[in-house]
Amino acid sequence: MTDAEKKMKRYVKAVERRLNLPRKVRARVMSDFLSDIAARREGGMTDEEILSQLGSPKAAAAELNEQMRAFAYRKSPWRFVCLALAVIGGLCLGAEQLILWHFHHAILGGDTIAIIGGADGPTSIFVGATYTGIHLDRIVLTVMLVGGLLGFWLLGRRKPKKEDS
Amino acid sequence: MENRFDREMKKGVLEMLVLHLICGRPAYGYELLSRLREGGFDLKEGTLYPILYRLEDDGFIASAWSSGEGKAVPKKMYRATEAGLREGLRREALWGSFTQTVNQILSGGNAQ
Numbered sequence: 001m002t003d004a005e006k007k008m009k010r011y012v013k014a015v016e017r018r019l020n021l022p023r024k025v026r027a028r029v030m031s032d033f034l035s036d037i038a039a040r041r042e043g044g045m046t047d048e049e050i051l052s053q054l055g056s057p058k059a060a061a062a063e064l065n066e067q068m069r070a071f072a073y074r075k076s077p078w079r080f081v082c083l084a085l086a087v088i089g090g091l092c093l094g095a096e097q098l099i100l101w102h103f104h105h106a107i108l109g110g111d112t113i114a115i116i117g118g119a120d121g122p123t124s125i126f127v128g129a130t131y132t133g134i135h136l137d138r139i140v141l142t143v144m145l146v147g148g149l150l151g152f153w154l155l156g157r158r159k160p161k162k163e164d165s
Numbered sequence: 166m167e168n169r170f171d172r173e174m175k176k177g178v179l180e181m182l183v184l185h186l187i188c189g190r191p192a193y194g195y196e197l198l199s200r201l202r203e204g205g206f207d208l209k210e211g212t213l214y215p216i217l218y219r220l221e222d223d224g225f226i227a228s229a230w231s232s233g234e235g236k237a238v239p240k241k242m243y244r245a246t247e248a249g250l251r252e253g254l255r256r257e258a259l260w261g262s263f264t265q266t267v268n269q270i271l272s273g274g275n276a277q
Binding site for chain 1: 193194195196198209210211212214215217218238239240241
């Protein structure tokens with residue numbers, strides 16, 4: 001592959017990356033985009049001329065996104081509820097970690113594993129109970145964080161309605 | 166940002182012109198762009214693609230990869246379907262009567 005070919009390939013990839021379209025629509029657009037670049041080459045244009053005519057990857061992708069809006073993802077406002085859930089879950093998880101860390105370092109003196117291993121009756125029960133107690137809400141918080149993020153992502157890319165044109 | 170009225174009007178007319186050109190002979194995207202440009206419509210790929218996809222989804226045109234001759238890279242070629250040829254003629258007739266009516270009103274002469 002020559003340098004010019006590499007440059008054009010990079011350009012096409014850069015445009016494709018910036019297209020905010022469902023996968024099938026993006027493939028459709030890219031097949032035409034590549035065809036049109038090939039046609040320009042056959043028409044005798046140099047890569048430099050082609051690139052200057054198409055504009056920067058950002059500009060070309062923005063133009064395609066704008067014009068293809070009827071085919072683009074619809075974003076649901078409900079996705080912000082999911083994002084809020086994820087943030088709450090994430091913050092609580094973080095806070096819990098921080099408290100746990102302080103707990104270990106301040107109360108148990110940092111050398112947790114050795115102490116738990118060698119803990120006598122009351123201490124080991126205390127540590128064990130705290131651990132299993134925290135375990136459950138940690139699962140809930142993780143589900144909130146992951147589920148919220150997933151929901152936010154999915155609700156931001158619903159397929160467009162088939163519009164009658 | 167283009168004026169809303171200009172955009173809406175162009176959308177319909179360009180779809181008719183693109184179908185007309187493809188009915189004339191199979192063409193690929195860039196060819197359509199250059200022919201429209203010669204005719205005075207300077208548009209970008211981004212404007213052409215949604216028009217092509219609507220026509221294709223409606224079954225008026227179909228795309229296929231043209232086998233490149235020699236070293237030529239295969240290109241996506243659009244040709245009119247049976248339904249497309251009929252629809253093209255229908256739209257041209259509609260345009261004819263439509264412009265006649267519109268021009269009549271614009272030139273001040275009320276209905277005959």
